[in-house]
Amino acid sequence: MDDHALVARLRAGDEGAFVSLVRQHQPGLLRLAEAMVGSRAVAEEVVQDTWLAVCKGAAAFEGRSSLKTWIFTILVNRARSTASREHRTEPVDGDEYDGCFDSSGVWATPPIPWSEKVDDEIVARQFAKEVSKVLPSLPDAQQQVLLLRDVEGLPAAEVSTLLSISDGNQRVLLHRARCRIRQHLENSMGGEWS
Amino acid sequence: MMWWKKRRAIVCEQAVRLMAGYLDGVLPDADRARLEAHLSGCPHCSEHLAQLRIAILAAGHVQPDDLPEEAVDDLVEVFRRWQQH
Numbered sequence: 001m002d003d004h005a006l007v008a009r010l011r012a013g014d015e016g017a018f019v020s021l022v023r024q025h026q027p028g029l030l031r032l033a034e035a036m037v038g039s040r041a042v043a044e045e046v047v048q049d050t051w052l053a054v055c056k057g058a059a060a061f062e063g064r065s066s067l068k069t070w071i072f073t074i075l076v077n078r079a080r081s082t083a084s085r086e087h088r089t090e091p092v093d094g095d096e097y098d099g100c101f102d103s104s105g106v107w108a109t110p111p112i113p114w115s116e117k118v119d120d121e122i123v124a125r126q127f128a129k130e131v132s133k134v135l136p137s138l139p140d141a142q143q144q145v146l147l148l149r150d151v152e153g154l155p156a157a158e159v160s161t162l163l164s165i166s167d168g169n170q171r172v173l174l175h176r177a178r179c180r181i182r183q184h185l186e187n188s189m190g191g192e193w194s
Numbered sequence: 195m196m197w198w199k200k201r202r203a204i205v206c207e208q209a210v211r212l213m214a215g216y217l218d219g220v221l222p223d224a225d226r227a228r229l230e231a232h233l234s235g236c237p238h239c240s241e242h243l244a245q246l247r248i249a250i251l252a253a254g255h256v257q258p259d260d261l262p263e264e265a266v267d268d269l270v271e272v273f274r275r276w277q278q279h
Contacts, residue, residue, distance in 0.1 A: 018269075022269050023266065027261055051269055051273070055273060055276050056276070097211075100207075101207040106206050107239075110238040111238055115244035115247075116244075127248070127251075128253075128255035128257065131256050132256050151253050151256050153254065156220075178249045178250060178253075179249075185245075
């Protein structure tokens with residue numbers, strides 16, 4: 001069912017439409033909220049408030065973004081105001097390539113070649129689980145961008161707007177997050193590559 | 195006299211810093227060409243890019259957490275209360 005049909009049913013008070021949206025988005029919303037507020041219990045409240053706001057605001061949905069982006073925008077705004085009340089601060093971030101290159105800009109230690117040994121099944125089964133494990137250890141801002149871009153699959157421009165950050169800043173955060181995940185995947189395989 | 199100046203080749207450190215924009219498809223043509231030229235001769239940077247692509251693919255396969263039925267029921271309750279409001 002397309003976004004407009006779903007919203008029309010929601011406006012008409014259709015419980016089935018609501019449940020279908022909940023089933024589709026609740027896990028992703030909860031995961032992002034937790035990354036933003038740092039507590040599962042607070043995240044659950046934020047998500048519940050988000051659903052109420054979705055119901056109340058369904059009449060105002062204009063379809064300028066996808067319904068999914070619209071719902072995630074409501075969540076981010078609510079999680080932001082909750083997080084700022086709790087004064088969460090972002091840890092200072094190092095450069096993901098510190099020490100990787102010699103003074104001439106060439107790899108000091110070349111990457112261990114393993115990409116060709118990975119097949120689709122390893123990625124889907126094993127690596128996806130490793131991503132879930134490492135996500136909570138990423139700095140909050142990196143986690144948020146990675147969840148929205150690579151896990152939820154929202155477009156870059158919508159994510160920048162949704163998080164109120166510049167495209168450049170979003171790209172830096174995303175790249176750092178991907179580099180950490182890449183490193184974790186490599187570590188998780190131990191010496192299996194050599 | 196040549197009216198254009200050949201752009202210098204980039205080193206690995208510059209190459210990896212262009213990869214984020216490259217993966218998003220937003221690099222200016224000149225940068226994209228320089229990165230691709232570097233990649234064609236550097237197995238290490240090509241490997242790094244391939245590994246980043248695997249990281250992206252893996253994130254796309256993250257399964258949603260199980261959604262307990264009670265959680266759905268609780269939210270349906272919220273929905274019903276809102277409707278009666």
